[in-house]
Amino acid sequence: MSDIIDVQISQLQKYGVIVGENLDSSFVRFCNNRFSGDRIYVMIDEKVNRLHGSNVEKMCSKAFERVMMLEVPEGETSKSMSEWNKHVNTLLEEGVERSTPLLAVGGGVTGDLGGFVAASVLRGIPLLHMPTSLLAMVDSSIGGKTGINHETGKNLIGAFYQPDAVFTDISFLETLEHAEWITGMAEILKYAAIDNPTIFDKLQTLVDDSLSPKDQWQNVIRESVRIKVDIVQQDALEAGKRAYLNFGHTFGHALENLSGYGELSHGEAVFVGMIAATYFSAQLGHPVDDTRFAPFISSYKQQMATLPEEVDQLINAMKLDKKVKNNTIRLVLLNEWGSPYIHECTDYSLLQESWEYALSQFN
Numbered sequence: 001m002s003d004i005i006d007v008q009i010s011q012l013q014k015y016g017v018i019v020g021e022n023l024d025s026s027f028v029r030f031c032n033n034r035f036s037g038d039r040i041y042v043m044i045d046e047k048v049n050r051l052h053g054s055n056v057e058k059m060c061s062k063a064f065e066r067v068m069m070l071e072v073p074e075g076e077t078s079k080s081m082s083e084w085n086k087h088v089n090t091l092l093e094e095g096v097e098r099s100t101p102l103l104a105v106g107g108g109v110t111g112d113l114g115g116f117v118a119a120s121v122l123r124g125i126p127l128l129h130m131p132t133s134l135l136a137m138v139d140s141s142i143g144g145k146t147g148i149n150h151e152t153g154k155n156l157i158g159a160f161y162q163p164d165a166v167f168t169d170i171s172f173l174e175t176l177e178h179a180e181w182i183t184g185m186a187e188i189l190k191y192a193a194i195d196n197p198t199i200f201d202k203l204q205t206l207v208d209d210s211l212s213p214k215d216q217w218q219n220v221i222r223e224s225v226r227i228k229v230d231i232v233q234q235d236a237l238e239a240g241k242r243a244y245l246n247f248g249h250t251f252g253h254a255l256e257n258l259s260g261y262g263e264l265s266h267g268e269a270v271f272v273g274m275i276a277a278t279y280f281s282a283q284l285g286h287p288v289d290d291t292r293f294a295p296f297i298s299s300y301k302q303q304m305a306t307l308p309e310e311v312d313q314l315i316n317a318m319k320l321d322k323k324v325k326n327n328t329i330r331l332v333l334l335n336e337w338g339s340p341y342i343h344e345c346t347d348y349s350l351l352q353e354s355w356e357y358a359l360s361q362f363n
């Protein structure tokens, strides 16, 4: 069984996120209806290729005569100019046409890189996402943010580029490692904090149980997709409400930056960041406390690299975030659970205290 959640970005930009199990036939039907060319490019994460590549290739060959598999090395370092350049060169040398689709199969790294390749080649070729990590399913495959990292910061080069469709096949999660479930769960906890606090309780039951793509996970994934779609539809270019999706992220990006990309996963960094942002909110008098995150701390602690302790450097890294304007750090805080707002932070001593509090939870 599958559900289609429609994303309407504008009158002209509309696509579906199909969430379900074993979506091969939906994918083939969609491609047969949508594309008339004989080729598809499949950018696929190296590990996902090892585990699922032959099935993906077989599925694509039911709709296209030529399936060209382009492997993306595993890990955050693939979101680089050199990797982007390599794939752009391959496509152009191959004679890619404006109508040739690119399917990105993998986690957020492959989706962000593949999306930016699709956005830039010939000023844009059709993009399809097939997210395979929990994080990519609930977050990075939806909403059209694509991009790569730069040495001065994360995701500093990129484009808003919407896919033609997203195929969220939760069967991929069968092979996802425990650490990646925990990483992806951070973005779901974010939706719990900014939109639907009942998700906290659902996740607590699921995380205590075994991690496998069963029905309850499918429900939480579908609800997360719905929340993200709802926000993105209202603000595709991040001029307003979409910024709420950055809850915990301004802190998290600073941690990722200082740790060195790849040392700390995005989700781990965001989890620490959400505790800092919740603490900051509580100190301003809002009725939120971070006990909601407490049941999940041990899962993150078990797998996380040592966190940087230099709070001054973390605050400096926050100032480098591309969302900083006039040296004022824009934080997403909580009025209460499910009700985020933007706070222009000038109180650096409270910022320092929030960092110290959050980091102390993991020592």
Ligand SMILES: NC(=O)c1ccc[n+]([C@@H]2O[C@H](COP(=O)([O-])OP(=O)(O)OC[C@H]3O[C@@H](n4cnc5c(N)ncnc54)[C@H](O)[C@@H]3O)[C@@H](O)[C@H]2O)c1
Binding pocket: 045, 046, 047, 048, 051, 074, 075, 076, 079, 106, 107, 108, 109, 110, 112, 132, 133, 134, 135, 136, 139, 140, 141, 142, 143, 144, 145, 146, 155, 172, 173, 174, 175, 176, 177, 180, 183, 184, 265, 266, 267
């Ligand atoms: N575009 C957006 O809106 C957005 C939103 C959030 C995060 N992101 C980006 O997403 C990235 C993080 O995504 P991620 O956590 O998915 O990282 P990732 O793509 O590196 O995947 C994590 C790991 O899981 C493995 N993997 C993926 N699917 C698997 C499967 N089915 N079975 C076994 N292993 C599998 C990968 O090989 C990798 O080792 C970051 O670069 C972050 O900036 C983008």
